[in-house]
Amino acid sequence: MEETCLRDRPIIEVRDVRKEYPLGGETVVALKRINLRIRRGEICCIFGTSGSGKSTLLNQLAGMEKPTRGEVKIGGACISRMNENKLAAFRQRHLGFVFQSYNLLPNLTATENVAMPLMFRGVPRAQREKAARELLCRVGLSHRLDHFPGQMSGGQQQRAGIARAFIARPDVVFADEPTGNLDSKTTVEIMDMICSFSRKFHQTILLVTHDPEMAAYADRIVRLIDGEIVSDETKRRKS
Numbered sequence: 001m002e003e004t005c006l007r008d009r010p011i012i013e014v015r016d017v018r019k020e021y022p023l024g025g026e027t028v029v030a031l032k033r034i035n036l037r038i039r040r041g042e043i044c045c046i047f048g049t050s051g052s053g054k055s056t057l058l059n060q061l062a063g064m065e066k067p068t069r070g071e072v073k074i075g076g077a078c079i080s081r082m083n084e085n086k087l088a089a090f091r092q093r094h095l096g097f098v099f100q101s102y103n104l105l106p107n108l109t110a111t112e113n114v115a116m117p118l119m120f121r122g123v124p125r126a127q128r129e130k131a132a133r134e135l136l137c138r139v140g141l142s143h144r145l146d147h148f149p150g151q152m153s154g155g156q157q158q159r160a161g162i163a164r165a166f167i168a169r170p171d172v173v174f175a176d177e178p179t180g181n182l183d184s185k186t187t188v189e190i191m192d193m194i195c196s197f198s199r200k201f202h203q204t205i206l207l208v209t210h211d212p213e214m215a216a217y218a219d220r221i222v223r224l225i226d227g228e229i230v231s232d233e234t235k236r237r238k239s
């Protein structure tokens with residue numbers, strides 16, 4: 001990604017995106033005509049009730065699905081027109097993901113899971129595992145470095161998930177209901193962690209939630225109803 005692109009343009013540009021799904025001879029219109037520009041370093045929340053199209057929008061932004069119409073650019077690159085191989089490489093290089101169900105690989109330790117994105121970048125094993133251990137310590141898991149996901153609590157798995165999402169310093173981290181399975185105290189810890197990484201490294205966060213308390217962490221709240229943006233509010237950051 002060119003430095004000039006990052007400086008001069010929004011990191012994410014969404015133009016006239018529509019998403020339809022065929023369903024038993026009918027068509028479900030999940031997104032109607034979405035236009036959105038997201039600045040580098042912004043913590044942007046996609047907010048709405050169940051079925052409003054939040055995950056569908058995230059999937060188009062992250063290149064997990066192709067829009068029916070319109071285009072999505074990240075750092076100037078049109079991801080909605082990339083072929084699968086190019087897209088996979090782009091995702092590994094520029095994007096990070098935090099999942100509601102953590103999605104750690106069960107037969108790898110916390111350290112090996114977190115080190116994985118650096119493997120795709122060609123970082124030698126000793127170096128990537130050192131970086132993974134350091135980051136796991138920063139998210140409070142110094143005592144769980146060699147544990148497997150099945151030997152960790154949900155909150156611990158999600159901390160490892162966050163370390164994995166951020167370790168390769170991606171430009172954008174996508175998080176769909178990242179605390180959906182966690183209690184309220186752990187939710188606060190996890191959200192504080194995501195926001196502090198974002199601010200430290202000026203990384204853009206796309207956070208999907210239906211929960212107003214989580215949305216309150218964002219700099220900007222884009223509200224969806226029935227596949228349309230009905231409001232878009234930017235707050236002043238708390239210092």
Ligand SMILES: Nc1ncnc2c1ncn2[C@@H]1O[C@H](COP(=O)(O)OP(=O)(O)OP(=O)(O)O)[C@@H](O)[C@H]1O
Nearest residue numbers: 021023028030049050051052053054055056057210
């Ligand atoms: N693969 C699919 N095939 C058909 N319809 C789909 C498909 N995926 C999503 N939809 C429909 O698109 C709409 C938006 O779904 P989406 O999953 O984006 O909602 P959401 O806002 O993420 O909801 P939730 O908060 O429950 O996760 C819904 O009406 C859903 O039924």
Ligand SMILES: [Mg+2]
Nearest residue numbers: 054055056176
């Ligand atoms: Mg969803």
